[in-house]
Amino acid sequence: MDLRHIEQIAAICRAGSFSGAAKSLGIAQPTLSKSISRLEAKLGIQLFERTNASARPTAYGQFVADHASTLLQNVATLGHELEQMAKGEAGMLKIGVGPATRLHPLPKVMQKAAQAFPRLQFVTRYAGPNLMMRALRAGTFDLVFCNHQLATPQDGLIRVKVFEDRYIVVARPDHSALKAAPLSAAEFARLPLASAGLTPDFRAWLGITGETQTRNLEAFLSDDYDLIKQMAVESNHVARGPRFVFAKELERGDLVELGLDTDFQYECWMLTSGARWRSPIVKAIARFAKE
Secondary structure (H helix, E strand, O other): HHHHHHHHHHHHHEEEEEEEHHHHHHOOOHHHHHHHHHHHHHHHHOOEEEEOOOOOOOOHHHHHHHHHHHHHHHHHHHHHHHHHOOOOOOEEEEEOOOOOOOOOOOHHHHHHHHHHHOOOOOEEEEEOOHHHHHHHOOOOEEEEEEEEEEEOOOEEEEEEEEEEEEEEEOOOOOOOOHHHEEOOOOOOOOEEEEEEOOOHHHHHHHHOOOOHHHHHHHOOEEEOOOHHHHHHHOOOOEEEEEEHHHHHHHHHOOEEEEOEEEOEEEEEEEEEEEHHHOHHHHHHHHHHHHO
C-alpha cells in the first residue's frame, strides 16, 4: 500500500461510490477500480462492498479511512515545509527580544539566518516581559529570546535552552564598594544601581527594602545596556546584568566585577508555539542560537 492507495480509499469513502471518487481524483473509474482490486488481491482482504451504484467500506476499508485524514494532513504539511525550504522561506519571521537577548544571541542568529535563508524577511522587536509573552501567544511574534524567568513551563509553548551565563554586578575599578566585597544584600542596597530591572530571584535575595534602599535600586532603569554601562563607567553607580553584556568593558578594565555573597544564574531560552515549531526554519533558528 502506498500514498496513492490511501488517497483513493479516502476518496471512495467520502463519495460513497467508485464513480464519484474517480471524478474527485480526476481519473477514470476503471482505473480506480482496477487499482483497488489489485490492492485487495495483494493484501488478501476486501476493502469495499460494491453494488452497481455505491461502495461501502468493510471494517478493513474503514480502518484505513479512519487513519487517512491524519496521514494525508501530515503529508501535506511536510510538502508545504519542503516547498518553503526550497523557496528559502519567502515570507516573514518575527522575533521578540529583551534588553540582553538583543545583544546575544540575536546578532549571531541574524547573521547565520540571513545567509541560510536569503529570501526570508526578518522583523525583530524589543518587548518587555509581559508584552513579549502576550505577543507570542497572539502570533505577533513567531518566536522570542528571553531569560529563564519567562521560560517557565507554558501550555502549548516549546522551550529551547540556548545558553547559560551569570548575572554579575560591575563597578569602576576605583569604586569604594570593592573594598567591602563580597557584599550582603543590605550592603548592596546602599549603592545606586543601573539596571534593566530586578529579576525575581534577586528581589528575593534583597528582601524587604525601605524607601531609601528602593530609590537606590531604581536609581537608573533602562532598556539600553549601553546607557547602563555608561552610568557605571562615568558615575558612582554600579550596574547589574548578564556577564556577556559587560564582556568588553571587563576585558579592557573599564569595569570590574563587584562580588556579592550569593551567585545568580542567567539562562537564555527560545520560546515558540507548537505550530511554529513544526517549521524547519524555526528549528534552524534554534540551532543557530545554540551554536
